[in-house]
Amino acid sequence: MRTAVKNTRTLRTPGGLSLRADVRALVVVGALLLAAAAASVVLIGTGDFPISFADVLRTLAGNGTAGQDFIVNELRLPRVLVGLLVGASLGLGGALFQAISRNPLGSPDVLGLSQGATSGALVVIVLLSGTAAQVTVGALVGGLLTGLAIYLLAWRQGVHGYRLVLVGIGVSAFVTAVNGYLLTKADLVDATRAVVWMTGSLDGRDWSQVWPLLALCAVLVPLVLAHARGLRTMEMGDDVANALGVRVERVRLLLMVAAVLLTAAATAAAGPVSFVALTAPQLARRLTRSPGPNLLPSLCMGAALLVTADWASQRAFGADQLPVGVVTGVLGGVYLLWLLVTERRAGRI
Amino acid sequence: MTPEPADAPDMSANPESDSKRSTVNRLSAENVTLAYDQRVIAEQLSVEIPDNSFTVIVGPNACGKSTLLRALSRMLRPSQGRVLLDGQVIQSMPAKKVARTLGLLPQSSIAPDGITVGDLVGRGRYPHQGILRQWSVEDERVVQESMARTGVAELADRYVDELSGGQRQRVWIAMALAQQTPLLLLDEPTTYLDIQHQIDVLDLCAELHEEQGRTLVAVLHDLNHAARYATHLIALRSGRVVAEGAPNDIVTAGLVEEVFGLRCQVIEDPETGTPLVVPAARRAKLTTAS
Numbered sequence: 078m079r080t081a082v083k084n085t086r087t088l089r090t091p092g093g094l095s096l097r098a099d100v101r102a103l104v105v106v107g108a109l110l111l112a113a114a115a116a117s118v119v120l121i122g123t124g125d126f127p128i129s130f131a132d133v134l135r136t137l138a139g140n141g142t143a144g145q146d147f148i149v150n151e152l153r154l155p156r157v158l159v160g161l162l163v164g165a166s167l168g169l170g171g172a173l174f175q176a177i178s179r180n181p182l183g184s185p186d187v188l189g190l191s192q193g194a195t196s197g198a199l200v201v202i203v204l205l206s207g208t209a210a211q212v213t214v215g216a217l218v219g220g221l222l223t224g225l226a227i228y229l230l231a232w233r234q235g236v237h238g239y240r241l242v243l244v245g246i247g248v249s250a251f252v253t254a255v256n257g258y259l260l261t262k263a264d265l266v267d268a269t270r271a272v273v274w275m276t277g278s279l280d281g282r283d284w285s286q287v288w289p290l291l292a293l294c295a296v297l298v299p300l301v302l303a304h305a306r307g308l309r310t311m312e313m314g315d316d317v318a319n320a321l322g323v324r325v326e327r328v329r330l331l332l333m334v335a336a337v338l339l340t341a342a343a344t345a346a347a348g349p350v351s352f353v354a355l356t357a358p359q360l361a362r363r364l365t366r367s368p369g370p371n372l373l374p375s376l377c378m379g380a381a382l383l384v385t386a387d388w389a390s391q392r393a394f395g396a397d398q399l400p401v402g403v404v405t406g407v408l409g410g411v412y413l414l415w416l417l418v419t420e421r422r423a424g425r426i
Numbered sequence: 427m428t429p430e431p432a433d434a435p436d437m438s439a440n441p442e443s444d445s446k447r448s449t450v451n452r453l454s455a456e457n458v459t460l461a462y463d464q465r466v467i468a469e470q471l472s473v474e475i476p477d478n479s480f481t482v483i484v485g486p487n488a489c490g491k492s493t494l495l496r497a498l499s500r501m502l503r504p505s506q507g508r509v510l511l512d513g514q515v516i517q518s519m520p521a522k523k524v525a526r527t528l529g530l531l532p533q534s535s536i537a538p539d540g541i542t543v544g545d546l547v548g549r550g551r552y553p554h555q556g557i558l559r560q561w562s563v564e565d566e567r568v569v570q571e572s573m574a575r576t577g578v579a580e581l582a583d584r585y586v587d588e589l590s591g592g593q594r595q596r597v598w599i600a601m602a603l604a605q606q607t608p609l610l611l612l613d614e615p616t617t618y619l620d621i622q623h624q625i626d627v628l629d630l631c632a633e634l635h636e637e638q639g640r641t642l643v644a645v646l647h648d649l650n651h652a653a654r655y656a657t658h659l660i661a662l663r664s665g666r667v668v669a670e671g672a673p674n675d676i677v678t679a680g681l682v683e684e685v686f687g688l689r690c691q692v693i694e695d696p697e698t699g700t701p702l703v704v705p706a707a708r709r710a711k712l713t714t715a716s
Contacts, residue, residue, distance in 0.1 A: 321605065322525025
């Protein structure tokens with residue numbers, strides 16, 4: 078018999094359990110994982126001491142020379158892992174926010190979360206002249222406080238799409254002004270440090286940044302994916318989701334907290350890498366051609382996008398010359414124009 | 427209207443008869459006060475939905491008919507009073523359990539971009555699914571059946587945004603049917619549809635009610651549609667029940683004037699024998715005024 082939903086496969090066990098998957102989405106996830114892995118290997122081989130693809134793989138397997146082992150496992154692998162985790166967190170956080178706000182522009186960088194994290198970092202850099210670790214904590218706190226502020230300001234018997242976006246844009250403008258003020262208060266050394274941080278960079282990331290991010294993702298990603306089906310019904314409007322037995326407000330609060338944590342942690346680790354959270358979900362969706370929040374494809378797309386952008390920034394302008402945030406910013410700008418043009422052709426704006 | 431308990435002969439039996447009353451019909455609202463923020467829409471409103479009826483709620487704009495439907499479907503929590511489903515306060519029941527008993531087709535439904543008819547109807551199965559029970563043989567069967575029942579089976583692979591308004595409304599009804607609930611609430615299901623699609627949707631509702639013994643509750647704007655299709659009519663004005671009962675028993679020129687402030691004649695519908703409201707002509711109004 079023909080199935081009701083095309084392009085899906087169902088796996089059923091005799092015990093009455095069943096799992097369903099969108100074939101195309103699975104293929105996209107597989108391809109993106111492969112792309113992210115390949116880009117990571119290439120990225121590890123790139124730098125002042127180029128290492129061949131085969132040597133990188135051999136060293137990762139533990140069979141490299143001592144010199145290669147140091148460069149790969151101590152210097153470059155942690156940086157690439159931070160890149161992958163940051164990209165994945167931003168991709169997933171963006172997909173969550175866009176689904177919750179039902180708006181392709183409702184991503185954390187538009188809603189002011191990244192700017193809020195920046196404020197936290199700037200306070201530490203400019204006013205406290207703190208260490209790198211303290212800057213990370215400052216960014217995390219800034220992001221979380223901004224998320225809380227947006228939720229409280231937007232809450233009016235529940236948080237709804239438009240109000241969330243508008244409140245977010247307002248908060249974003251306010252926080253950006255605060256950031257500008259903090260920069261004017263800084264002396265030259267601090268200001269330079271602040272500006273580098275603000276463009277988003279993966280320079281000098283080591284294992285101490287990998288573990289907290291990995292732990293956070295290990296907790297949040299399964300939690301978020303377990304609520305994906307509830308989020309999918311919320312696409313059809315709060316009333317429909319409620320009628321289908323979804324505790325809309327509870328699911329939304331939980332997923333917003335998860336998205337804020339993911340975004341704040343990613344920003345704390347790499348600075349406000351722009352546009353990944355905005356573009357990854359939209360690109361993933363255009364590849365899977367499936368409605369729904371596309372959480373897993375967005376996550377994989379974010380990881381692949383960030384590592385590729387990091388490679389492009391090093392390759393095109395020499396190692397560590399150009400922060401990765403500049404490349405994602407350029408990509409994002411092009412993407413936004415493309416989105417506006419195609420949506421206008423489709424008659425939506 | 428229920429009799430005042432103070433006059434009842436044996437007052438000791440009252441609590442029991444009270445609890446019995448709520449088990450007679452599966453869905454009822456007891457003395458509910460409904461308000462958005464500070465704006466009170468209805469106070470001390472009590473409504474019974476007779477089992478296996480096609481109940482239609484009518485009334486002028488802002489009389490609280492959609493608000494009442496929202497309360498009955500637990501979208502709106504009454505600030506006082508309670509809504510009972512199978513003898514339990516609806517808010518205290520597990521969300522998925524309610525969703526397997528009572529379905530709602532709201533006005534504000536959004537078809538996600540690029541969703542197919544089959545996918546949308548399939549989403550109606552949510553309350554019957556779990557993380558390890560995502561798409562059972564039963565899910566597949568019910569979805570196919572719901573699409574066949576509403577005449578959208580051949581549209582299964584089409585995108586919902588490509589469909590006409592009438593087809594789209596059928597798809598949403600199919601989604602609500604896939605939920606397999608004995609009670610189904612519809613909030614103005616005919617709004618924005620052409621007259622032929624309005625009748626089409628209402629005929630479908632009548633069939634769903636008659637053939638499967640489902641209890642249907644709908645809010646309708648058109649009083650003549652309500653009188654033709656309802657087996658039980660609830661007329662609201664300013665958050666108060668003015669009359670309830672079978673359309674043939676309650677729809678009179680006096681009631682229409684009281685509820686809608688409209689002078690009219692009520693004649694027999696030549697097709698169905700149900701009451702048909704014919705508004706008074708403008709000239710007639712002038713002659714009576716002079």
